[in-house]
Amino acid sequence: MNNNQIGVYVWRLCPIHIWHEYLINIMKDGYWDNFLQVLWSSNSQFSLRNFFNYGERRGFYKMRFPDQKIVWLPDYGSDSEWLLALDDILIAFGWFEDRSELMDKVTFIGWCDEDVDFFFRDWRKVDIINRFDGTTPKISATEVRDALIHNRSLNWLLHPQIHDTVRDLFQTKWEKFKKI
Structure with missing residues (x-):
């Protein structure tokens, strides 16, 4: 990788799981210190898909990658506004x-x-690290949240360092969520 390139991944990390960590390590290898994680939907309404707020998601991330750069990006009314803010x-x-x-x-x-289709349509450079080609773990945050809802094991889904923190916070918020 050319060290003049900057790698950017825009994602929710709701919560960060093993696949996210795998991709972050690939980015670290390919872009050295020249990469940035952007947490989007940082201002989303509390929902199952956006179960953890920005501070919580950032906290999980920093538990695993304390020295890595991370910023937040709220949702905007249009794609052009969102891209302008990201730029x-x-x-x-x-x-x-x-x-x-x-x-x-x-x-x-x-x-x-x-x-990456959104970026590709705006003539941005893209790189796909394919999670569906059989060479990488195929985990989704939806799968993690489902395991939390049904109190199943988080082994092979979350790094052990954050298991208890994520599960404890989920349990507290789940009771509130069920009342909505």
């Missing part, structure tokens, strides 16, 4: 001077075509 965040890191340099040096990373 402003990336430019603020000082990696480049303007949007044209950003377009040349940033690679958006995803784990399937659907993840």
Whole structure:
């Protein structure tokens, strides 16, 4: 990987699981310190899909990757506003001077075509690390939340370092969620 490139992954991490960690390690190997995790939907309404708020998701991430860069990105009314805000965040890191340099040096990373289609349609560089090709773990946050709901094992889904924290927080919030 050319160290002049910046790797960016935009995802919810709700919660961070083994596949996320696998991808983060690939990014660390490929982009060294030149990558950024962006947590989107940071202002979403409390729902099963957005069960953990930004602070909680960030906390899980920092338990596993305390030295890695992470920023939040709320939802916006339009794709163009969202991309403008994302570009402003990336430019603020000082990696480049303007949007044209950003377009040349940033690679958006995803784990399937659907993840990067949005960026591809806006003429952004993309890299797919395919989770469906049989070479990587195929885990989703939906699967993790389902295991939490049904009190199943989190082995092979979450890193043991965050098992108890995620489960305890989920249990507390689940009681509130059931009343909504």
